[in-house]
Amino acid sequence: MRILMILQGKYGNRIVKTITAYMPPQWKLKIHSFPDPLPVINEDSLNNLLPKQLPTADLLLSLAEDSRVAELLPDMVDLSGATAVLAPVANRSWLPPGLANQIKRKLEQKNVTMVMPIPFCLLTETDSDNELIREFAQLFGRPRVKLKQEQQRIKQVTVLTDAPCGNTRFVAEKLVGTAVKDAYFQAGLLHHAHVCYATMVMDRQFNDTLMHRSGLAIKQAVAEAIKAINNR
Numbered sequence: 550m551r552i553l554m555i556l557q558g559k560y561g562n563r564i565v566k567t568i569t570a571y572m573p574p575q576w577k578l579k580i581h582s583f584p585d586p587l588p589v590i591n592e593d594s595l596n597n598l599l600p601k602q603l604p605t606a607d608l609l610l611s612l613a614e615d616s617r618v619a620e621l622l623p624d625m626v627d628l629s630g631a632t633a634v635l636a637p638v639a640n641r642s643w644l645p646p647g648l649a650n651q652i653k654r655k656l657e658q659k660n661v662t663m664v665m666p667i668p669f670c671l672l673t674e675t676d677s678d679n680e681l682i683r684e685f686a687q688l689f690g691r692p693r694v695k696l697k698q699e700q701q702r703i704k705q706v707t708v709l710t711d712a713p714c715g716n717t718r719f720v721a722e723k724l725v726g727t728a729v730k731d732a733y734f735q736a737g738l739l740h741h742a743h744v745c746y747a748t749m750v751m752d753r754q755f756n757d758t759l760m761h762r763s764g765l766a767i768k769q770a771v772a773e774a775i776k777a778i779n780n781r
Contacts, residue, residue, distance in 0.1 A: 550576050550681060553606035553629050555622075557583035560639060560746050561612030564669070567715035568689060579604035581625075587615050595620060603628040608681045611636040611644075619644050622663075623655045633662045633681040637669030637713070639759060640748040666690065668747040668759045670712035670766050686710075692717040692770035696732075696778055703727050706774075712767070719743045720767055729775060736771040740764045 552572075554565060569578060581603055590597065599621055609631035611622060622634060634656060638644050644665065653663045662679040666672035672690030674683045693709040694717065706721035720739040727735050740763065747759035755762060 551607045552578050554580045554610045557618050558585050558614030564713045606631045609634045614643050633679045636665045638667040639746050670763050689713045692767045694770050694774045696774040716743045732771050736768045740767050
């Protein structure tokens, strides 16, 4: 799979590092960065931000912090040849719902699948039938871990699916030695220690903050892993 990451701002840097470090050897990763901040432009000159060409890609991953970059996604699909787009939402101002739906409709007309996990670490294989997105979500998305215990303490944590920012691996490493009964609560504390980039603004769709949704995802992953141990 050929992945093209679109960067603008600081948000995507940690995601690039995580995916580069742990992606399968057959994946190929290319990056295109837009200026941060973007220059002052009007709607008529927005296309001036587009490069003349982009690397050929199968999956386009949009990690920009300015909604004007998101507006260019259909054009970037044309330039790269991508057949699937991941546009995670860590902050609604980066990709407002109305704009997201507009872009998704444009891409559907091109037979391109677009998925918008809110936030990125809530992505699962069931979010799409697209094989590229499903392949990506097997390794990066909603956290999944496997635990081994010894004398009621966590001996080992194996990461099955990592949060794209690397939060899951951070939590997994720090959980070793923790009492099993405390692991769920400790996972939530460790999640915040890794500095989640998801917004703390209350989200209307979920009546919750996106950061809290992210923290709950790793806690649930640990809870599911503990349940698996107890059911053996």
